[in-house]
Amino acid sequence: MGRLFGYVFMLAALAVGGYLVLKAAQDTGPTSANQQQLEDSANQVSASINLQQATPVMEAWFNAAGTYVGAQAQLPPSFGVTLVRADQFSYCLQAGTGTNVQHMNGPNENAPIAGPC
DSSP: OHHHHHHHHHHHHHHHHHHHHHHHHHHHSTTSHHHHHHHHHHHHHHHHHHHHHHHHHHHHHHHHHSSSTTGGGGSOGGGOEEEEEEOSSOEEEEEOOGGGOEEEEETTOOSOEESOO
């Protein structure tokens, strides 16, 4: 009888321990809502910084060429920025992926705007 009680107690302890580990993984693991929110926030900040780094490149191209057309070749791939639209006097840059896409219309806009061009 004592041995049976020991096995039941051990199984109960394993079940409780397993539940606690599972619950902790859901609350703090890589797929938790908090982690996803932090990752989205980091992606938004990264896209914003990339767009702001691309602005001086666009202005340098305009000063040299007199137009924004063709400036995509001047944007380093490491910026992660795409020139979606360019004409003689304006442009739209886009950065980010999924729900974290941001854009910046130039040359007069100084802050990124949420959403695609």
